[in-house]
Amino acid sequence: MSTRMMEIMVGLFMAAGIAAFFTLSMKVSNLASFSGDGGYYVNASFENVGGLQVRSPVKAGGVTVGRVAAIEYDNQIYQAKVIMQIDDAFNQFPTDTSASILTAGLLGEQYIGLQPGAEEEYLQDGDILQLTESAMVLERLIGQFLYSKASGE
Numbered sequence: 001m002s003t004r005m006m007e008i009m010v011g012l013f014m015a016a017g018i019a020a021f022f023t024l025s026m027k028v029s030n031l032a033s034f035s036g037d038g039g040y041y042v043n044a045s046f047e048n049v050g051g052l053q054v055r056s057p058v059k060a061g062g063v064t065v066g067r068v069a070a071i072e073y074d075n076q077i078y079q080a081k082v083i084m085q086i087d088d089a090f091n092q093f094p095t096d097t098s099a100s101i102l103t104a105g106l107l108g109e110q111y112i113g114l115q116p117g118a119e120e121e122y123l124q125d126g127d128i129l130q131l132t133e134s135a136m137v138l139e140r141l142i143g144q145f146l147y148s149k150a151s152g153e
Contacts, residue, residue, distance in 0.1 A: 004079075038088045040125035041069060044099045049136025051152040052110045053142055058084045061116040065090040068112065083113060086123075094119035098131035110135060 049071060058066035066086035074081045085087050086093070096117030117131075 016054070017115035026056060035112065039085045040088065040091065041123075041125070042084050042086055042093075042123055042127055044082050044084065044129040044132050045074060045077060046082060046101060046132050046134045047079055048134040048137060049080045049082060050101060050110055050137060052082070052112070052135065056109065057111040058086065058114060059111055060090070071128065082112065089145060090135070091122060095121045095123055095124045095127065096131065097123060097129060099129045100133035103136075 051079040052068060052071065054068055054071060056068045057064045057065065058068065066084050068082060070083040072081045072083070073079075082099075084099075093114065094117040096119045098115045099146055100113045100115070102113045123129075
């Protein structure tokens with residue numbers, strides 16, 4: 001009887017471990033943290049999106065307010081067009097809100113950071129953010145640093 005009880009306990013422990021692993025993998029992949037239902041879409045154009053990906057977070061003040069819905073290339077202006085889905089609960093962003101592509105940590109994932117402006121009108125579905133700051137490309141930054149050091153000596 002004790003052997004049977006031990007097998008049941010090991011089985012329950014294994015089931016709990018598999019459930020914990022599944023939950024952790026869903027959190028890491030951002031699939032469980034933001035549903036695709038509801039919200040409004042806002043567009044922004046960037047010269048360089050770096051490692052930004054679809055489903056990357058859109059944050060304001062460190063709080064996730066939405067997700068990147070799509071990344072496209074605009075042949076008219078030769079820039080990357082990012083379509084963001086903002087949750088309906090965050091419908092009070094002014095029309096002069098700026099968007100920057102930021103990095104979480106030194107080598108972390110990239111996300112879009114929104115900085116609200118001061119206008120009294122709010123963003124609506126389909127609006128375009130005019131003030132954007134592209135991702136910082138580490139190779140370009142190192143190249144500029146080396147070039148400035150070489151020309152200074």
